[in-house]
Amino acid sequence: xxxxxxxxxxxxxxxxxxxxxxxxxxxxxxxxxxxxxxxxxxxxxxxxxxxxxxxxxxxxxxxxxxxxxxxxxxxxxxxxxxxxxxxxxxxxxxxxxxxxxxxxxxxxxxxxxxxxxxxxxxxxxxxxxxxxxxxxxxx
Amino acid sequence: xxxxxxxxxxxxxxxxxxxxxxxxxxxxxxxxxxxxxxxxxxxxxxxxxxxxxxxxxxxxxxxxxxxxxxxxxxxxxxxxxxxxxxxxxxxxxxxxxxxxxxxxxxxxxxxxxxxxxxxxxxxxxxxxxxxxxxxxxxxxxxxxxxxxxxxxxxxxxxxxxxxxxxxxxxxxxxxxxxxxxxxxxxxxxxxxxxxxxxxxxxxxxxxxxxxxxxxxxxxxxxxxxxxxxxxxxxxxxxxxxxxxxxxxxxxxxxxxxxxxxxxxx
Numbered sequence: 001x002x003x004x005x006x007x008x009x010x011x012x013x014x015x016x017x018x019x020x021x022x023x024x025x026x027x028x029x030x031x032x033x034x035x036x037x038x039x040x041x042x043x044x045x046x047x048x049x050x051x052x053x054x055x056x057x058x059x060x061x062x063x064x065x066x067x068x069x070x071x072x073x074x075x076x077x078x079x080x081x082x083x084x085x086x087x088x089x090x091x092x093x094x095x096x097x098x099x100x101x102x103x104x105x106x107x108x109x110x111x112x113x114x115x116x117x118x119x120x121x122x123x124x125x126x127x128x129x130x131x132x133x134x135x136x137x138x139x
Numbered sequence: 140x141x142x143x144x145x146x147x148x149x150x151x152x153x154x155x156x157x158x159x160x161x162x163x164x165x166x167x168x169x170x171x172x173x174x175x176x177x178x179x180x181x182x183x184x185x186x187x188x189x190x191x192x193x194x195x196x197x198x199x200x201x202x203x204x205x206x207x208x209x210x211x212x213x214x215x216x217x218x219x220x221x222x223x224x225x226x227x228x229x230x231x232x233x234x235x236x237x238x239x240x241x242x243x244x245x246x247x248x249x250x251x252x253x254x255x256x257x258x259x260x261x262x263x264x265x266x267x268x269x270x271x272x273x274x275x276x277x278x279x280x281x282x283x284x285x286x287x288x289x290x291x292x293x294x295x296x297x298x299x300x301x302x303x304x305x306x307x308x309x310x311x312x313x314x315x316x317x318x319x320x321x322x323x324x325x326x327x328x329x330x331x332x333x334x335x336x337x338x339x340x341x342x343x344x345x346x347x348x349x350x351x352x353x354x355x356x357x358x359x360x361x362x363x364x365x366x367x368x369x370x371x372x373x374x375x376x377x378x379x380x381x382x383x384x385x386x387x388x389x390x391x392x393x394x395x396x397x398x399x400x401x402x403x404x
Binding site: 072 | 243
């Protein structure tokens with residue numbers, strides 16, 4: 001399973017403050033660090049308060065690690081392109097996460113690349129749309 | 140729409156007549172519910188304009204940032220420190236009437252306007268805010284509650300809402316935790332809400348009926364030596380339907396809400 005790697009030391013990159021996602025604390029996560037997980041989905045737990053993706057990663061020595069990746073609530077995710085069926089067991093994904101500070105194999109999702117190439121976030125606020133009134137005043 | 144307005148007017152008139160004749164029902168009106176000058180309708184789904192990346196949202200309808208140096212009383216300062224030290228709030232604890240109007244657009248709010256009341260239902264809260272606009276006052280023997288007791292009246296097309304009777308148990312008005320670190324605003328002090336809150340809001344609909352403005356004047360003498368005012372903005376989003384949210388559905392032991400948290404950044 002050479003293609004499925006967790007080059008943890010190499011993959012950890014300081015990339016500045018990552019987008020934050022939760023409606024409560026993310027203090028347990030190291031938001032200055034991003035880890036790239038290339039692996040296979042074991043399960044998408046589509047539940048409140050937060051959805052989780054279990055991803056199995058095998059490193060170049062064949063060691064298998066199951067990561068828990070925390071997302072936003074299904075409510076938030078559904079408004080930003082997710083469905084319960086977006087991920088299934090066996091799907092190959094590349095997930096970028098902010099890891100737990102305590103070193104356990106958990107992380108807060110920053111973004112994930114799906115098997116079809118789409119990239120989804122953790123379920124952030126969709127943000128306001130351009131105002132119709134602004135569009136009218138421009139026209 | 141015209142038919143509905145007519146029905147509403149008839150209903151209001153009939154209701155007022157019935158009350159006058161019967162002498163029953165809610166306490167006598169101190170202002171008439173028929174005084175709404177605007178035909179603008181609060182009913183609908185709204186979502187706050189703020190995001191974690193940009194809590195204020197885009198101009199010109201931008202949220203007021205929370206005060207960085209609030210005028211705390213000694214109790215308020217101690218309570219703010221206590222809230223800041225809590226790494227995890229009870230996830231499903233109601234947020235109170237101010238946090239219900241959270242400026243971050245993660246969860247929409249559904250507003251339903253009836254002749255005698257306006258109900259605001261945040262998607263992420265089991266508890267609604269219920270604003271009586273039938274002219275009643277606050278009860279004298281008010282039982283403290285999470286959302287408090289709200290009465291509204293019309294000042295032209297502005298809905299003025301007066302809220303008292305909060306129970307002082309809610310999380311900070313400006314955020315989820317304490318802990319947060321989820322937005323650029325989270326370095327600011329947590330702002331507690333006591334059981335002495337007197338909240339006065341002026342709701343109005345602007346921007347061609349697309350934006351709801353909630354100007355909140357927060358007078359909480361137990362926590363702050365002087366009142367302060369913030370404005371939060373919501374965009375009408377008929378394309379969004381609220382979704383059920385039951386946050387105790389399936390909490391994991393390793394969900395961040397249940398973790399001890401790390402050092403605050």
